[in-house]
Amino acid sequence: MGLFDIFKKNKKPKIRESNGNRLVPMKSNQLRQPTDYFSIHSDLKDLIWIENGPKRNFVPDKGKKETYKFGGIVVTLSFSGGEEPSLIDMQQEIKEPLSSEEVPPPPYYPNYKSLRPEQKYKYWQLLSNPYQPQKDISYVFILYYGLERHLFRHDFENAIKIVIKLREVHKNSSFQSYSGNAIVLSCLLHQRADMMQVFIESLNKDYKRVFSDNLYLFAMHSFDVPLQAKDIIRLAKTFGFTNTNYIKGYPDLFEQTMERLIFGKYKTKNIILKDITPMIQTLPQTEMRLFANMSLIDEVVKVPDMISSIELKKVMNDLLVNTHESVKKQLAEMRKNNVVLTKKDTKKPPKKLKFDAHKESELLKELKNNYNDPIAKHFVYIQLQDFYYKYRELNPEYLEACVRYCYEDIEILDKLNKVYVKQEIERHKQLNAVYSKEDLDKEILRIKEEKFQGRIPAFNRLAIIYEKRKEYDYAISISEKAIAYYNTQGMDTSEFEKRIERLQKKIMT
Numbered sequence: 001m002g003l004f005d006i007f008k009k010n011k012k013p014k015i016r017e018s019n020g021n022r023l024v025p026m027k028s029n030q031l032r033q034p035t036d037y038f039s040i041h042s043d044l045k046d047l048i049w050i051e052n053g054p055k056r057n058f059v060p061d062k063g064k065k066e067t068y069k070f071g072g073i074v075v076t077l078s079f080s081g082g083e084e085p086s087l088i089d090m091q092q093e094i095k096e097p098l099s100s101e102e103v104p105p106p107p108y109y110p111n112y113k114s115l116r117p118e119q120k121y122k123y124w125q126l127l128s129n130p131y132q133p134q135k136d137i138s139y140v141f142i143l144y145y146g147l148e149r150h151l152f153r154h155d156f157e158n159a160i161k162i163v164i165k166l167r168e169v170h171k172n173s174s175f176q177s178y179s180g181n182a183i184v185l186s187c188l189l190h191q192r193a194d195m196m197q198v199f200i201e202s203l204n205k206d207y208k209r210v211f212s213d214n215l216y217l218f219a220m221h222s223f224d225v226p227l228q229a230k231d232i233i234r235l236a237k238t239f240g241f242t243n244t245n246y247i248k249g250y251p252d253l254f255e256q257t258m259e260r261l262i263f264g265k266y267k268t269k270n271i272i273l274k275d276i277t278p279m280i281q282t283l284p285q286t287e288m289r290l291f292a293n294m295s296l297i298d299e300v301v302k303v304p305d306m307i308s309s310i311e312l313k314k315v316m317n318d319l320l321v322n323t324h325e326s327v328k329k330q331l332a333e334m335r336k337n338n339v340v341l342t343k344k345d346t347k348k349p350p351k352k353l354k355f356d357a358h359k360e361s362e363l364l365k366e367l368k369n370n371y372n373d374p375i376a377k378h379f380v381y382i383q384l385q386d387f388y389y390k391y392r393e394l395n396p397e398y399l400e401a402c403v404r405y406c407y408e409d410i411e412i413l414d415k416l417n418k419v420y421v422k423q424e425i426e427r428h429k430q431l432n433a434v435y436s437k438e439d440l441d442k443e444i445l446r447i448k449e450e451k452f453q454g455r456i457p458a459f460n461r462l463a464i465i466y467e468k469r470k471e472y473d474y475a476i477s478i479s480e481k482a483i484a485y486y487n488t489q490g491m492d493t494s495e496f497e498k499r500i501e502r503l504q505k506k507i508m509t
Contacts, residue, residue, distance in 0.1 A: 036357040040127050042164050047155060048127065050144045053090040085111035086146030086293050106138040110144075111296070130166060137172040145293040147221060151186040152296065160186065160195055164202050167360055171207045171255075178292040180211025184219045185301065193223040200225065213238045217273065217306040221280060225271030229258040232316055238307055239316035240379040242386040246327045249343040253330065254425060258323040277312050280304045283429055310375055310420065317379070321343040321455045325495070355391050355398075365386060374416040375423070375452075381409035389461065403465060406458035413485060415455065453487055456482070463499060472503045479503070492497045 040048065060083075069113050071307045095117035097103045103118045117125060126132075126139045134140055145168065149161035164178050170176075187196040196219055203209055215345040220227055232239070233247055233255060247254050259269045266275070277283070286305040306312065334341055363384050370376035388402035422449045428440060459482035466475035486493045 004170040021467070032265055033075050044127060044130065044143075044166070047147060047150055047159060047162065048150070049084050049087045051087050051089050055090075058084060058087055083111070083113075084146065084149060085109070085293060086142050086144075086149075088112055092120065093117045094124065106142075107134045110142050112142055117255065118142040120190050130162075131169050133169055137170060137175055140166065140170050140172075140175060141292060144175065146293075148178075148182050148291060148293045149296060151182055152189065155196065156186060156192070160199070166198060167202070167208055173207070173210050176208060176210040177212075180208070181215055181288070181290065184211070184215045188219055188222055193225070196223055196225065209234060210509075211286065214305060214307050215288065215303060217312075218280075218303055221277065224272060224274065226268075226272055228270050229255045229262060232258065232271070232319060234322055235316070239313050239320060240382050241317055241324075242321040242383055243324060246324055246331075249497060250327060250331070250341065251344060253341065254323060254327055257326050257330070258319065261326065262320055273306075273312070276315050277306070278307075278310045278425075280306065284308055310423065313379060314452070317457050318383070319451070321457060325460075353391065353394060355394055356387075359387065374412045374419050377412060378409060378416050378454075381405050381412075385409070385458060385461055399465070403462065406462045409458040410456065410481070413452075416449040421447055447489070453489060453491065455491075456485065459485070463496070467503065470506075473506050476500050476503050 020361055046057075050056050051058055089112070092113065097118040100122065103116075103122060106115055106119055112120070112123065122136075123139050123142060126134065130140070130143060135465075144163065147159045147163055147166075150156065151163070160183055161182060167176060170359045183199050184196070186486060187193070187199065188221075217235075219225070232362060233251075236242070236247060262271060263269055276292075279306075283304045283306065285302040288301055288303060326408075331341065362374070363380065367377065367380045367384065370380055384405045385402050388398045392399040392402065425444050428443050428447070459478060462478045463475045463482070466472070466478065479500050482496045483500075
């Protein structure tokens with residue numbers, strides 16, 4: 001039996017076997033000592049919290065605080081001392097249900113003590129084999145609450161290994177979100193880059209990646225873990241890139257193309273975040289409630305808002321846009337040479353496109369909130385352009401909305417560059433401990449000369465729309481504006497020069 005052998009009685013009741021786990025007496029469905037009838041999975045040895053009896057192991061954390069420092073960031077955890085929801089009272093009754101289907105689900109925030117006797121029976125079944133898929137995720141959460149306490153206060157290494165294994169089986173999005181966040185934060189607090197790497201390697205399925213993108217980037221930054229092309233692609237929407245047609249349809253080509261572009265710029269296939277955002281202490285902090293177990297902490301945790309980094313978002317968005325354009329050109333060249341690259345079948349039945357009014361409301365609200373911030377507004381404009389273009393076939397008004405936001409984005413470029421230069425200069429001045437006066441002057445001169453180096457998708461979008469409408473003069477005009485703008489930034493304009501040449505040929509034919 002292992003963990004709870006100490007509870008065994010000298011005279012054992014007659015039992016029946018079920019999937020190799022010892023269950024309940026034949027003559028009664030009343031359990032007074034669950035450990036007489038259940039086997040606890042060996043992985044859970046010493047990880048279950050017990051309130052009473054010989055194996056009692058729980059001491060409340062009320063009033064305790066712990067402070068962690070890493071990467072120049074200070075995080076303080078204040079433990080509330082509330083009752084541990086996974087805490088097992090060995091004196092409470094457990095009862096075998098006549099039918100598993102008749103047992104009602106536990107409440108939204110379940111805890112062991114409030115379970116009905118039949119529900120406790122089902123929970124003990126889970127402890128026998130926690131890696132068996134569950135119809136009701138509530139029982140898994142009760143177990144996870146206790147493991148979460150170990151992640152931050154006790155047996156971190158064993159607990160994190162168990163949670164990673166549980167994430168393989170239990171695909172519930174809430175469980176994936178809470179457990180993913182907790183793993184990342186606990187790795188940071190304990191400074192365990194090795195276990196963070198184990199966790200990263202486990203993220204081989206989409207359902208496992210449902211947790212905080214910001215926290216993930218923070219950990220990658222803190223541990224100097226290289227950001228790979230597949231990471232950037234997964235976080236595309238976080239970086240304001242929503243045109244995922246080629247990402248979904250040609251994932252291998254997209255990833256390979258991005259790796260090539262990264263290597264061309266950084267001479268490696270990966271990106272070190274500290275090369276882009278070296279001093280995250282200057283970033284604003286964001287509040288996150290990371291714990292499912294509410295007895296652990298009664299307040300939010302503040303971490304740097306990596307996603308608010310203008311430089312990071314600009315670099316990643318540019319990389320995604322450039323990869324998209326490169327893939328488009330490669331596919332066109334393949335078609336010209338009669339080379340067919342099969343588009344990936346998502347294996348999902350086609351859905352009738354339905355306008356997402358909720359998403360529209362969110363984007364318009366975000367635009368309003370950032371009305372006086374031209375940099376943040378620029379990235380919202382990009383999302384609005386992609387959003388309305390997606391629904392262009394449903395209603396001509398959506399395409400016109402896309403066109404309108406393209407022009408509004410172009411109109412703020414002058415303000416965007418002025419604000420960007422000012423903010424970057426201020427940010428570099430705050431890093432006087434890093435730069436000498438001579439180096440700082442060089443950086444300031446570079447910022448003034450280069451200004452905002454991000455690509456402007458509105459130029460491409462408008463040119464494409466006008467070309468499809470056969471309004472070639474408008475398409476040429478917007479391409480000329482793109483060339484004029486990019487020349488002031490010292491950026492490549494060959495794409496638009498070729499577009500103008502092609503459009504002029506169409507006018508002549």
